[in-house]
Amino acid sequence: MTAILSIDQGTSGTKAIVVDAEDGTVALAEAALRPAYLAGGGVEQNPAELLDSVLDTGRRAVKEAHRPIAAVALANQGETVLAWDPGTGTPLSPAIVWQDRRAESVCAELAGHAEHLAQRTGLVLDPYFSAPKMAWLRRHLTRDGVVTTTDTWLVHHLTGEFVTDATTAGRSLLLDLDTATWDHGLTELFGLGTERLPRIAACDDIVGTTRAFGPEVPVAGLIVDQQAALVAEGCLAPGTAKCTYGTGAFLLANTGLHPVRSSAGLTTSVAWQAAGRTPYCVDGQVYTVASAVRWLQDLGLIRSAADLDALAAADAEGVLCVPALAGLAAPWWAPEATASLTGMTLATRREHLVLAVLQGIAAQVAALGALVARDLGRPLSRLRADGGLTRSAVLMQAQADIAQLPVDIYPYAHATPLGAAALARCALDPALGLEAAVGDWQPTTVYEPRWSADRAEEFRTTWAQAAEACAAKGEHS
Structure with a gap:
């Protein structure tokens, strides 16, 4: 059996x-x-x-x-x-x-x-x-x-x-x-x-x-x-990382058997404990991801998440969003922070707002990826991604562009129970080994960066300033 x-x-x-x-x-x-x-x-x-x-x-x-x-x-x-x-x-x-x-x-x-x-x-x-x-x-x-x-x-x-x-x-x-x-x-x-x-x-x-x-x-x-x-x-080796895009987004990176204390406001936890070994991971959180999409839906800007790619503009035309609708987590830890939408003019349309929200989600994940790289002592080489919103090609392309990383889309809809099942299989057969229990997989899609490094850096800098303003405003209130 x-x-x-x-x-x-x-x-x-x-x-x-x-x-x-x-x-x-x-x-x-x-x-x-x-x-x-x-x-x-x-x-x-x-x-x-x-x-x-x-x-x-x-x-x-x-x-x-x-x-x-x-x-x-x-x-x-x-x-x-x-x-x-x-x-x-x-x-x-x-x-x-x-x-x-x-x-x-x-x-x-x-x-x-x-x-x-x-x-x-x-x-x-x-x-x-x-x-x-x-x-x-x-x-x-x-x-x-x-x-x-x-x-x-x-x-x-x-x-x-x-x-x-x-x-x-x-x-x-x-x-x-x-x-x-x-x-x-x-x-x-x-x-x-x-x-x-x-x-x-x-x-x-x-x-x-x-x-x-x-x-x-x-x-x-x-x-x-x-x-x-x-x-x-399969993030079983130090330096491998994944991000789950659900209600929030959770970026975790394997740091190996050494529990790195983050210098960047991230958290360090046990990644898993198996075969007598305890690898660790650093992680950061984005509180509002699918919940930000639901906010767009509640405002009547989209009917459902399935509309995102059809309605998002090709360019946000200067509109910038910090989707801190439930505060900011790592590295700001500003629970009172509120969201911001800036750069709007009379020419701004809903498609610009939709893209700005998706870019804002991607920018926050990219910020976490940069902090993870600082704690690891080397940059991430790519990001594995799972969760319902990986179905949005616009969001995933924005993630690759802003983070300047290839994004590999996990092919299965049930990453969490599959991981738990792999560990249970190891419990039944200790000789199996976790790598064999997990098995190999190939991404359904790989999103490569299309933006230049300079454009991505300029966007990240501008967005980070807006995020700091949100955090400071929340602290002041």
């Missing part, structure tokens, strides 16, 4: 695939989820809906596959937390989503420790990560039960175990980056010193067994969604 049920439990939906080593992806089931956006920066999900979506999509995918599965793999959101009763598995709070900003007060109190935290954990002190949200939840919602990331709760329902994986633990601000173990000094710093923390497993560990989807099978391949995509796209 070689078929793996791999489940990607995400923010806006849960996706389950059954992937067979010989036949590829043989079944797919999806369920939409709608986080609740609250006043004051709150973003919550109903834990019961998360669990139901995992069980429902998994069972539908297994039924559709018409074959037995050998293991279940699970990729998760990374930094979403909840409190729950470890005796019954009952949720004791909503799931506080990674986008939630209500823990800013916790971070403000610990601002003097930011440099220490960066050195110990590789992360920036920001509500994006798990520990500030855990501390906020304990202060404002409940002191009962345990407080963990959602993966631990979901795996407990599947297996009865109390476990997380090294990549998820690495997104918490509680993990010693060098040893990939919990740092009890950091748990004390966040007021979480008395908390029961889950066991940290490698991504290729079998963490338990489940009967949730049929006959009893092992559960393995636990990993954060973006690191799973890094694995699937």
